[in-house]
């Protein structure tokens with residue numbers, strides 16, 4: 001007998017639920033995107049014929065709801081508490097001591113630690129395994145019902161996984177909706193291209209996206225969610241927080257992979273240090289770690305205050321933002337002549353580093369943030385990037401603040417500055433501007449370029465100011481007498497410098513290409529170009545078409561390279577480098593284009609250096625095929641973190657298994 005429509009619908013929905021879980025929660029898909037799309041369209045077609053059979057948990061119902069007029073309010077069954085903060089180790093130790101005292105124990109407490117996500121807290125309500133409601137935290141008692149938007153978040157299951165699991169009648173699960181850093185940057189790029197205001201940080205972007213009245217807009221933002229807490233639950237009981245989290249995982253909810261059980265303070269402090277270490281390599285922003293008493297019976301005994309539980313604490317990282325006052329704004333001239341406005345500020349300590357200058361990026365950013373001299377501002381120092389001014393504190397304005405415009409004359413050489421149509425930067429047009437020259441020489445000599453040991457910025461300043469060096473090639477014609485007349489240059493240091501310059505005559509071609517300071521040609525692109533063309537002569541004569549044909553070389557890079565080598569003065573510098581004894585090497589051209597010709601490659605586990613999609617695109621560009629299932633026909637299986645069963649299967653079939661590093665090496669990255 002033919003399968004009934006009901007059975008067919010159920011089967012399609014179950015398959016789609018499962019594969020969406022593999023892709024978005026486990027990041028380990030079993031089928032290709034095309035196969036997924038085929039199943040999805042089949043379900044869509046069948047539902048179109050039988051609209052009365054559409055269920056709220058159908059995968060087709062993630063998008064499709066009409067824009068709302070406004071959000072209804074949603075009363076949480078149990079209040080959604082926030083967390084008390086510990087701002088340093090001492091405050092965390094006080095929390096542990098307090099906890100022990102309250103529990104009348106001297107033994108180590110078992111905690112569960114997790115990264116503290118910087119997103120938007122929400123609650124999901126599953127009734128008999130079906131997602132019925134999604135709501136924001138709001139004031140903790142009443143939030144907004146954002147169910148239609150919540151349903152567009154791909155890692156949130158519309159239906160809990162039921163195989164082997166007991167499905168509770170009611171499950172209220174809480175967590176953080178976040179937007180990854182890359183996704184945030186992409187979103188802002190698009191917004192800027194469209195003339196829309198950028199979001200200040202991923203958290204604001206996540207909150208703004210989830211509170212869209214039109215769910216289609218939310219659906220276009222790649223939001224994600226990690227679950228970390230519970231509200232009211234009926235039909236299931238837990239004895240520990242850890243057990244609750246494991247159950248969440250089994251039910252198909254996404255739980256942060258970096259959670260850890262820690263007994264006693266030393267293990268917690270170790271966890272805090274470990275997370276501090278990996279913080280900047282995580283794909284999303286965190287601002288500390290959350291520490292919770294694991295045992296629910298102990299949590300019960302500790303109880304809650306009005307707004308936060310006594311059994312948990314957020315141990316925050318040192319602030320990366322501080323407020324201070326702008327004393328002046330100056331324009332710095334860079335290697336390409338670009339004028340960067342820099343705020344000179346009252347010195348302020350940010351996360352252990354004294355900061356007195358912060359970049360304002362360009363005129364548009366100054367105008368957008370309306371930054372004025374005299375303003376009080378929020379300054380941020382994130383990871384290893386240059387401190388930047390985030391926003392103005394308008395309430396502190398006195399009316400005496402002064403607007404700033406980048407100068408029309410270069411502050412260093414007095415030449416005209418221009419801002420070409422469509423570009424963000426205003427530039428000094430004088431190629432021989434001493435500021436540009438100094439930066440170019442400094443870059444040329446820097447560690448990752450020609451690596452001339454001991455040629456620091458002070459020395460470069462003197463060489464340029466005394467007229468001894470007018471371009472990088474002049475370095476190779478310096479002699480001891482000339483160096484002797486520089487300040488703080490003893491005979492020994494002159495010898496050392498000449499020796500270092502001599503050593504740099506034999507660097508690889510990709511270093512030399514990077515050292516030339518061509519716009520948009522960073523270290524990596526220089527390597528890519530050298531590998532593709534092999535000799536400086538071929539690079540000098542390459543056309544834009546030939547350059548863009550190389551993987552990872554875009555039109556902007558190509559244009560800039562061609563422009564650089566079309567200039568007489570640049571060609572002369574290269575001739576003079578050669579005359580100065582710089583060896584211009586050749587490199588064997590690697591057949592990069594079809595490196596993976598006809599090969600089938602499977603990725604499994606979480607890749608660390610790129611997304612799975614990017615890796616698959618790369619394989620295709622190199623002539624290979626990216627597949628999602630391992631068979632005897634597979635040539636390589638590339639394993640990321642937590643690889644799962646495919647690596648095992650590959651080994652059993654005798655298929656070669658590569659680590660991510662080995663794969664990158666194979667394709668020359």
Ligand code: JCF
Pocket residue numbers: 081082083114115116117118119176228229290309312
């Ligand atoms: O990651 C977070 N922002 C986070 C917030 C994690 C948690 O485990 C939380 C929380 C807020 C309240 N737990 C509670 C109880």
